[in-house]
Amino acid sequence: xxxxxxxxxxxxxxxxxxxxxxxxxxxxxxxxxxxxxxxxxxxxxxxxxxxxxxxxxxxxxxxxxxxxxxxxxxxxxxxxxxxxxxxxxxxxxxxxxxxxxxxxxxxxxxxxxxxxxxxxxxxxxxxxxxxxxxxxxxxxxxxxxxxxxxxxxxxxxxxxxxxxxxxxxxxxxxxxxxxxxxxxxxxxxxxxxxxxxxxxxxxxxxxxxxxxxxxxxxxxxxxxxxxxxxxxxxxxxxxxxxxxxxxxxxxxxxxxxxxxxxxxxxxxxxx
Ligand code: PGA
Numbered sequence: 001x002x003x004x005x006x007x008x009x010x011x012x013x014x015x016x017x018x019x020x021x022x023x024x025x026x027x028x029x030x031x032x033x034x035x036x037x038x039x040x041x042x043x044x045x046x047x048x049x050x051x052x053x054x055x056x057x058x059x060x061x062x063x064x065x066x067x068x069x070x071x072x073x074x075x076x077x078x079x080x081x082x083x084x085x086x087x088x089x090x091x092x093x094x095x096x097x098x099x100x101x102x103x104x105x106x107x108x109x110x111x112x113x114x115x116x117x118x119x120x121x122x123x124x125x126x127x128x129x130x131x132x133x134x135x136x137x138x139x140x141x142x143x144x145x146x147x148x149x150x151x152x153x154x155x156x157x158x159x160x161x162x163x164x165x166x167x168x169x170x171x172x173x174x175x176x177x178x179x180x181x182x183x184x185x186x187x188x189x190x191x192x193x194x195x196x197x198x199x200x201x202x203x204x205x206x207x208x209x210x211x212x213x214x215x216x217x218x219x220x221x222x223x224x225x226x227x228x229x230x231x232x233x234x235x236x237x238x239x240x241x242x243x244x245x246x247x248x249x250x251x252x253x254x255x256x257x258x259x260x261x262x263x264x265x266x267x268x269x270x271x
Contacts, residue, residue, distance in 0.1 A: 013220070014220075014223050015051070016239065017052075017053045017223055017225060017245065018053070018055070019055040019056075019108070019246065019247065019249065020253025020254075021110060021253060022057055022058050023115070023250060024059055026059065027062065028061055028065040029065075031059075031062035032069055035070070036073075039075045039077055041256055042260055051266070054077050055108060056077060056078075056253070057080050057081065058082075060096055063079065067079075079107065079108075080110065080140075081101050081106055081108075081109045081139075083110065083111065084096065084109040084111060084133060084139065085130070085133060086126060086132070098136065098139055101139060108140045108142045108179065109134040109140075110142045110144060110181075110248075111130045111142065111144070112127035112164070113183075114146055114183060114185045114188060115188075124163075124167035127167070128168045128170070129171070131143060131168050131171045131172060131178075140178060142181060143178060143179070143181070144180075144181045144183050144248070145162075145182060146160070146161055146164075146182060146185050146187075147184055148185040148186060157198060157202050158201065158206075161205070161206060162205050165206055165209050165210070166209055169210065169214060174218075178222060179222070179224075179225065180222060180225070181224075181248040182202050182224060183227035184228050187228025187229050190229055193230060194226065195237075196237035196240060196241050199238055200241035200242070200244060203224045203241065206243075207220075210222050224243055224244060225248045226244050227247060227248030227249065230248075232261035232268075235262045235265040235268070
């Protein structure tokens, strides 16, 4: 189950994923302009989309426009939602069903982002229910876990993220793909990223938790991302870690040049 590293090249067999979480930024017109520019910029730079997958997570209102653009221009960029309802379609005013997102060709749904947990009351139980709903509609859940500064002080780095992950793993049927994002709450939007060593330590603990519940094969196939103040200047250090398979990028995903540079981390010195 452990990743094999040869020098500094990751040989895990997992395709790295660089994911841009736009949060509540960009209306649908800005979304179209951004995705067009991102695709051009990466194509111009000769980016190999098979080697490093690129995903964007626009607000719900942008998804139809992004779908239309991606499908009309056959762009090699995938996309997903920032949240999903735990309910099937019905009388749930304001919610968005996973089935609707699947109809828009979303690949992923972010679930349990710390902003949903702290600002909108998403408990571990709700995160598990949303994950089950996403999986039932064929979306790949991108499950966020992470500790607060207080948790870090009281329990160390891994305890809370591992507990949050364990609370959701039973909602994922055997053989179903999912992605985990380790995002320390204290690192999100703070400009103070975790160190690559810290990210590796927690990513390894999360992989062990997956192995315990889902088996070694699932653990070695599951991508674990780091998120929290990732930028072009620090991405290479994270990607050098054997258990870190990509990044969930917030603020820095809103700038085409900065995000392209993160996607192309392999061109940075030392990776
Ligand atoms: P940040 O956000 O990159 O702005 O720290 C990450 C996230 O919240 O997913």
